[in-house]
Amino acid sequence: MEKMIKSEGKNLITTYSWFNDTAVIEEFLYSIDEIALNLPEDITLLGLGSSVGNLDYAVKQHLEEKYNKVVRMTITDRYTADTVKREGVRVLDVENKSLPFTDESFDLVIARSVTHYEKTKEDENSVLTEIKRVLKPNGIFITEAPFFSNKNDVELLKKIHSLVSKNMNLKTYDELVSLHKEIFSTVLIAKKQPSIPLKTEKTNFNKRYGISEGDSIDTEITKLISAYRTQDIASVWSRDNDFGWTVNFAILINQK
Numbered sequence: 001m002e003k004m005i006k007s008e009g010k011n012l013i014t015t016y017s018w019f020n021d022t023a024v025i026e027e028f029l030y031s032i033d034e035i036a037l038n039l040p041e042d043i044t045l046l047g048l049g050s051s052v053g054n055l056d057y058a059v060k061q062h063l064e065e066k067y068n069k070v071v072r073m074t075i076t077d078r079y080t081a082d083t084v085k086r087e088g089v090r091v092l093d094v095e096n097k098s099l100p101f102t103d104e105s106f107d108l109v110i111a112r113s114v115t116h117y118e119k120t121k122e123d124e125n126s127v128l129t130e131i132k133r134v135l136k137p138n139g140i141f142i143t144e145a146p147f148f149s150n151k152n153d154v155e156l157l158k159k160i161h162s163l164v165s166k167n168m169n170l171k172t173y174d175e176l177v178s179l180h181k182e183i184f185s186t187v188l189i190a191k192k193q194p195s196i197p198l199k200t201e202k203t204n205f206n207k208r209y210g211i212s213e214g215d216s217i218d219t220e221i222t223k224l225i226s227a228y229r230t231q232d233i234a235s236v237w238s239r240d241n242d243f244g245w246t247v248n249f250a251i252l253i254n255q256k
């Protein structure tokens with residue numbers, strides 16, 4: 001992600017590393033709190049498209065420390081060269097469209113910001129079907145993906161941000177939910193996440209949140225996250241329909 005955005009010459013991300021952003025990871029852990037009591041004492045956990053693995057490992061620690069669970073963890077990505085090696089965690093190079101696991105292997109699968117990288121709806125559908133196959137009955141899948149409030153915003157993003165959109169299957173909120181509903185029995189919207197707007201569309205947004213031209217990306221993101229924490233971004237978003245890079249929601253999918 002970082003490399004992709006930099007290669008566009010937009011320099012959207014400089015020193016900021018989303019993978020290590022503890023505030024963003026913390027928000028995700030609220031989704032875990034919502035489902036922790038539905039998990040067994042001894043959990044098999046799969047972190048899919050995990051990259052460095054920080055978020056997925058934080059979930060394991062959270063379940064162990066806060067809920068006294070025993071967590072047996074597998075972390076995968078198509079390139080695990082950057083994945084941090086951690087004691088007791090299995091790390092595998094894996095392509096999501098064909099998972100090398102037997103049916104019904106995992107109690108919990110996490111894929112934050114992963115499945116929308118499939119270029120077509122069919123490919124994304126294959127990944128979701130694989131996730132469902134490896135989940136145990138009543139297992140839970142937690143995902144987080146970008147969506148846009150309407151079709152115009154999706155098309156606008158494709159124009160402005162062609163390199164990124166070419167590599168992603170961008171959707172409206174309704175499309176995102178219906179894609180998951182085709183495959184999983186229960187789809188629950190769990191938690192709003194901070195949104196980071198596109199540079200080119202940001203003038204009004206920046207004014208509202210006191211972001212100046214000279215601010216570093218770290219300062220911008222700190223301000224946005226603080227606005228999010230007061231619930232301002234979420235409400236402004238739906239009221240004014242500001243256009244953003246992502247408006248992330250975690251979705252809990254509970255397979256029965």
Ligand SMILES: C[S@@+](CC[C@H](N)C(=O)[O-])C[C@H]1O[C@@H](n2cnc3c(N)ncnc32)[C@H](O)[C@@H]1O
Binds near residue numbers: 001054077079113117
């Ligand atoms: C934006 S990163 C998210 C990393 C991590 N889940 C997190 O939240 O910090 C997306 C990751 O998904 C992986 N990925 C995307 N599509 C994949 C596929 N079809 N098979 C395996 N990995 C994939 C990429 O290699 C990348 O590391």
